[in-house]
Amino acid sequence: MSFQVALWIELLAAGLGGLQGALFAAGERHRRIDVLGVIVIGLAVSLGGSLLRDIVLDRPPVVVWENWYLLVAGASAVLGMALQPLLARADLLITVLDAVVMGLFGAIGASKALSLGVGAVGAVVVGVVGAIGGGMLRDVIMGLPISFLHVGTLYAVAAGAGAATLVLLTGLGTPTPVAGVVCLVVTASVRLSAVVFGWTFPEQRAVRPRGSHRSG
Template sequence: MRVATFEIPLGIELLAAALGGLQGALFAAAHRDRRVDVLGVVIIGLSVALGGSLLRDVVLDQPPVVIWANSYLLVAASAAVLGMTLQQTLTRAEWPLTVLDAIVMGLFGAIATSKALSLGVGDVGALVVGVIGSIGGGVLRDILMNRPVSVLHVGTLYAVAAAAGAAALIVLVALSTPILIAGAGSATVTVAVRLAAVRRDWTFPEQGSMRLRRRS
């Protein structure tokens, strides 16, 4: 079944890009020992903000929208500069940033999953593309900064939240839910899983503990 892409107003999407740029800059700033220079911080900001969208389009063999349109890059880069400047103030606003970050993950995940479905990708592929769209920016950031890719490791639940949201969208679309509602539902699921995980300190089992549990 072909479906429409979940489209959100450009303003919201740009806000999401801005938040990504901000967070990328704050992240780079929190790793001052790496001596990333000013332009490097902007590059990291762009990666976090737009990396997921870029990787989504590369994997879908489509011209990347963030490259073609000026607005995404401009907004994300400006936000990265802002984040760098206001770093000391912003790092105190940890909880609001976590909430906004979860919303951004949810929105980008829903956009990616529905874009994949609209191109005729199968359900499982759309799930993978959704996860890439949702957390790809963070993966790109970690690769560029030569750090362990955080979404793979115990204690983040990023990937789980992204997968849950993408799965929700696929189920809702299969039930013929209008794409606007399906997209909002998908983003809500991602946000709920992510924030619950942060709040209650949920973690996904480490592979070792899984083995142990099965043996005892």
């Protein structure tokens, strides 16, 4: 498979990631994050997925080798920080951007893996890593519960569904760009549906051994 992800697609994902990350961080006013902190978090969301993906694939990180990547990510983070005060109720926008960014990075990761000869299962894993990497790095920096491990988010499920759809469609002969768009739609749809309809996995609970309940 000789398909190569166009640089503009990578830059689009980076730009939206930086915007979403900065909007998210700027909205966390109770944490008193300064201007530099907001930009750093925007960069983390923008660059985290690509960086982890390329490490897993043992490839030179695109965020280092392409000059435009850091420039676009940084500019988008600054833009997000500037726009946040104008968006008094930005929660919905942040959630939608988050879902779209996940879909973009998932599609890029899975298609890159396939182009390098990675097997179907491995390509799905790489797609998931690319999709959730930025959000995971954001949560670590901000000291928040890791999103994809948190009850009610279905981050990994959405990313996995999208990446698996891309791998399946390309295996059936669908052009990779078309499969990538479908991957984005599936990922975003599952993620947003989980938010709107409250879809969750059952919460893990400790199992009590028999005989632990004793009458007084």
